[in-house]
Amino acid sequence: MHHAYVNPFTVLSLAVAILGAWTALDLFNRTRSHTGAARLRWLGVAALALGVSIWSMHFLAMLGFHVEGPVSYDAGLTLVSFLLATAGTAAAFLAAGTAGPAAWRLAPAALLMGGAIVAMHYVGMAAMRMNATLTYRPGLVALSVVVAVAAAYAALIAARQERDRAWRGVAAVILGLAIVSMHHIGMAALTVTANAGGAPVEGGASPVVLAVAVTAGAVTLLFLAVGASMADHRANVLAAVDAGGVGFWEATLPMKAPVMSRRAREILSIDPAQRLGPSEIGDRLSPEDLPRHRQALEQAIAGSGEYDQEWFLPGSGRWIHLRGRLIRSRSGRPLKMSGVITDITDRREAFAALADSERLQWLLINELNHRVKNTLATVQSIARQTARRTPDVATFTTLFEARLLALSNTQNLLTAGNWERVDLRAMLAQELAPYAEEQVRLTGPDVDLNAQQTLGMGMVFHELAVNAAKYGALANATGCVRVDWSVTDRHLLLDWVESGGPQVQPPQRRGFGSALIESTVNRSLGGSAALAYLPEGLSFSLRLPL
Incomplete structure (x- = not known):
């Protein structure tokens, strides 16, 4: 029986595979900043992202698979193929996360992940319902297994590296190409033989509708995972800043209500549940200091330099050190002000006590x-x-x-x-x-x-x-x-x-x-x-x- 591929689906499946690889590598990197149960959760999220991208890539590529007659999919086997992809990558990531520094120690995890990818592919193929019999050429099947294991090994090595975004991008492209290549090698091993006089198989939904649905779902899930990673990274940074006794603040331009960390609210004596206004800091300064604060802020927004001032808060009796920097878009447009706030009351009192001590000494x-x-x-x-x-x-x-x-x-x-x-x-x-x-x-x-x-x-x-x-x-x-x-x-x-x-x-x-x-x-x-x-x-x- 004649069968063929439609190029748009192949390109779309490759894009999903690369995006999923990028997301999985980024999420796996998050595990380095966590321990215990939190680390296991991020390993699970990374495995889910890669598993979803692999499964979505397979399904999208299969939508470009055309044979004579209608094709439908068995829901149970389709679900099993999805579980194989996610469970296999989860187990492999867990093994890679606990393996020693030597690269050869990743071999068992690579075999596990590669085997899961191969199993997902061929179970997904078995889920197809059509008036034909599917057979495979053993040599190409074996080659697809080798490619799957090699792709898994490359993915795990890339996940273990401490590199920049450029490295992650190259690794994601190579991993995506390897996954798609494995799929197409497996499809090249396929032989479709029509069943003479078989019962007709009712056609399923339109391939375009299925492609849009699967792509939208996969991309949404991957972007949500990336968003969670960014939010976790931001939370870790803010927690470290707070642990150092330093508060964080950020305000979108033109100056709107700022976002403040817990420590920043403590320093300014702001209730954690209180809604912030656009002039929270200025409202706490003395009338004599307010004009100088506004002038320094305007100069920082204009790009004349960073905001770096020390102020006394009459309401609480504290001294604060307020710093801020202008953040621009790639085109140079001012986006927001971001900075830190520190309680320097002890330092100021120490300097005053030192000055008094020197006067007393003289x-x-x-x-x-x-x-x-x-x-x-x-x-x-x-x-x-x-x-x-x-x-x-x-x-x-x-x-x-x-x-x-x-x-x-x-x-x-x-x-x-x-x-x-x-x-x-x-x-x-x-x-x-x-x-x-x-x-x-x-x-x-x-x-x-x-x-x-x-x-x-x-x-x-x-x-x-x-x-x-x-x-x-x-x-x-x-x-x-x-x-x-x-x-x-x-x-x-x-x-x-x-x-x-x-x-x-x-x-x-x-x-x-x-x-x-x-x-x-x-x-x-x-x-x-x-x-x-x-x-x-x-x-x-x-x-x-x-």
Whole structure:
């Protein structure tokens, strides 16, 4: 019986095969970014795309197969041929996805896929119903099997490669040609023998109608698969961006309502369910920043450069870094703006804290310089005054060391108080600590002295304590030093009263201690002090502004 092919169907079947190969390779590539159940799902989708394209190619090519008399198809066998194509490619892709890196390990998967393609072809041929008997030439059948396995092997190797789109396009064309070639080799092996006196077979639907239906269904399914792959790729990119704490935004031009990732909404304090408006970012800027934002956006849209700005959001108290880039069509027409948004509040606060720290450091350095100079001046004054009133070097050394030790102790108190405030009671207790506890009485409220007052009064109390130990109440075991103080009208009122010691005689000349007390209290601290040498004991009265 005469049979022939119609070229339009052959060309259409080749186009479907190439499109299906491209889609399957793209979908198989998606499995590299997934693991577990998600990876198996994408393997299944890739296998379905290739299986559908192979089956559709076969069916479309068969619509170009013309014999004398009508032809119809058995629905059950046609379904079986479809299942063989999809199940075989699914199993082969699964095996290829778990095989080792060596190319020869793909051989079992290639045999499985090639066998499934051959089985699909010949089961599909068996589904044809006509007044004829179909027989095959074994040599060409064997060749079709070899071509099918080789095509499958090439498909699996191509799927495993990490290449660009050009490579994928070449691989899809070669794979499509190999699949179509296998089909036509199988058809070349076919011999159709008419059945004399056989029952008539009613014709099916028009080949053109079937071709349109199968092509439309296959192409729709393949494009849906490609769309799913693109959506998955976009979702993976956005998930990675979100995981890095960076938000994504995109707006179609002219500026319409943007699309924002979950992280971008979090940074801008936008509810996930809220519908976005065209000026979501601008609405959150201060009136002073809004004109500069619009100007930078207009320049970016005009192609003058990328949008790259940092803004403060008064509503949330956050700082954001907003970046965007113009995306054009191949013809150069602006399509949309796309970019990222980052919360830089921590960075801004860190920079502000660093600047404050640097200012504080310079302040401390200047303050340290000032205090060192004052301390050296104090030491110089102590040395000069002590030298004037001592008869020999040994006496000078003893007095000078004692006064330096008193100054050092006062410095220690200031250091413990961070050079800010020192408690009056603690300073007196430290100075009078070497003496018997029952000979010292301290009475008064808590009073804090600043650094200047602490240094000055430390030297004053040291001179009073030394004088009491040499000539006054602390010179014997029966004497007592009583210090009482109070605060009135932001002034410290203090009385140092000695009793029980040797009878006091007024000094015949003014000593260093008296001069130091007078100069420190009256001139340096802006207060007033009075010393009274009563027979029963020394009395010292102080009035000091706080």
